Amino acid sequence: xxxxxxxxxxxVEAFATLPGIGRxxxxxxxLHLVGKDLENTxxxxxxxxxxxxxxxxxxxxxxxxxxxxxxxxxxxxxxxSLICVVESIRDVMAIEDTGQYRGLYHVLGGLINPLEGVGxxxxxIDSLLQRATxxxxxxxxLAISPTIEGDTTMFYITKKLKDxxxxxxxxxxxxxxxxxxxxxxxxxxxxxxxxxxxxxxxND
Amino acid sequence: xxxxxxxxxxxVEAFATLPGIGRxxxxxxxLHLVGKDLENTxxxxxxxxxxxxxxxxxxxxxxxxxxxxxxxxxxxxxxxSLICVVESIRDVMAIEDTGQYRGLYHVLGGLINPLEGVGxxxxxIDSLLQRATxxxxxxxxLAISPTIEGDTTMFYITKKLKDxxxxxxxxxxxxxxxxxxxxxxxxxxxxxxxxxxxxxxxND
Numbered sequence: 001x002x003x004x005x006x007x008x009x010x011x012v013e014a015f016a017t018l019p020g021i022g023r024x025x026x027x028x029x030x031l032h033l034v035g036k037d038l039e040n041t042x043x044x045x046x047x048x049x050x051x052x053x054x055x056x057x058x059x060x061x062x063x064x065x066x067x068x069x070x071x072x073x074x075x076x077x078x079x080x081s082l083i084c085v086v087e088s089i090r091d092v093m094a095i096e097d098t099g100q101y102r103g104l105y106h107v108l109g110g111l112i113n114p115l116e117g118v119g120x121x122x123x124x125i126d127s128l129l130q131r132a133t134x135x136x137x138x139x140x141x142l143a144i145s146p147t148i149e150g151d152t153t154m155f156y157i158t159k160k161l162k163d164x165x166x167x168x169x170x171x172x173x174x175x176x177x178x179x180x181x182x183x184x185x186x187x188x189x190x191x192x193x194x195x196x197x198x199x200x201x202x203n204d
Numbered sequence: 205x206x207x208x209x210x211x212x213x214x215x216v217e218a219f220a221t222l223p224g225i226g227r228x229x230x231x232x233x234x235l236h237l238v239g240k241d242l243e244n245t246x247x248x249x250x251x252x253x254x255x256x257x258x259x260x261x262x263x264x265x266x267x268x269x270x271x272x273x274x275x276x277x278x279x280x281x282x283x284x285s286l287i288c289v290v291e292s293i294r295d296v297m298a299i300e301d302t303g304q305y306r307g308l309y310h311v312l313g314g315l316i317n318p319l320e321g322v323g324x325x326x327x328x329i330d331s332l333l334q335r336a337t338x339x340x341x342x343x344x345x346l347a348i349s350p351t352i353e354g355d356t357t358m359f360y361i362t363k364k365l366k367d368x369x370x371x372x373x374x375x376x377x378x379x380x381x382x383x384x385x386x387x388x389x390x391x392x393x394x395x396x397x398x399x400x401x402x403x404x405x406x407n408d
Contacts, residue, residue, distance in 0.1 A: 055211050066209050
């Protein structure tokens with residue numbers, strides 16, 4: 001690309017450092033900002049800079065937080081006996097969106113991946129084991145993707161918690177609710193038959 | 205989306221104001237910045253803010269420029285008898301990338317579009333007509349897309365320039381060089397037959 005302006009070029013390069021944004025898209029974003037008021041760009045820039053300057057990791061669950069303790073951990077109405085272990089803040093948001101879970105979280109910050117140099121020490125597993133020893137903790141729910149890295153991480157955590165006395169569970173996996181059997185992938189359908197559960201009548 | 209952090213939410217909202225960026229992508233961009241150093245976000249923010257604060261429109265050709273006069277207009281080696289009229293800075297960049305054109309440009313800033321309330325007065329057409337009266341200007345090349353708005357704009361400019369004495373041309377359109385006839389779209393192929401040109405031997 002042949003930029004007639006250094007300023008435009010620098011802004012395009014800045015946008016193009018973001019994941020999934022190539023130089024053509026970066027140029028479109030830059031020209032969009034040029035077409036708007038200066039105030040608009042100042043607000044955009046301020047929101048991002050302010051976020052990056054002030055964002056913290058919750059000292060209890062390691063989720064991203066505005067304060068030293070996040071608003072889930074600080075919420076007295078949450079069930080403190082349950083800790084749901086997830087990989088990242090995205091998973092926390094997805095579970096919160098369901099409105100079905102009222103316990104606490106623990107954000108690992110990644111999964112064990114020896115090939116990428118991520119061992120248990122790079123994650124917040126020690127802090128999870130510490131939380132598991134607290135009297136109020138009764139159950140740890142693993143909500144981690146069943147990939148090779150996810151399985152390794154779940155295996156490691158479960159092994160470390162074996163003698164702690166807290167229950168360890170994993171979220172249910174199977175054919176989606178409302179999903180047609182013929183459209184379910186083979187692995188999911190196959191496993192959901194192997195891992196079948198007793199059928200209960202609603203008024204049991 | 206249920207954000208556990210106001211700061212993250214504000215950054216996501218800021219990214220999501222950009223064209224083509226939804227909230228899921230905005231969250232990915234935000235988390236990318238969280239995963240990098242603060243310095244990284246400061247540089248990103250600075251490049252964009254600096255661009256928006258200092259970018260100008262060239263007082264001659266209306267292209268985006270770092271100075272009051274852009275580096276194409278200021279370049280003494282460019283052929284000042286030719287003015288290529290384009291819709292936006294993107295077209296200038298595309299033509300500059302070819303390395304085939306050594307004249308000047310004129311950026312309209314849009315096309316005549318009565319349905320969207322864009323009349324000739326909203327574009328830089330008056331300034332173009334003014335430039336056409338200058339002694340050094342000999343030819344005006346219209347490099348505008350042949351859409352309804354583009355055709356209207358070209359028609360308007362050509363009509364206004366009728367008595368000015370400068371030549372008005374349009375870029376050549378037809379089947380791409382190297383393009384297979386069978387893959388050319390019908391309109392292009394049909395028009396390229398109607399608008400055929402005398403075949404010249406290279407050593408003519």
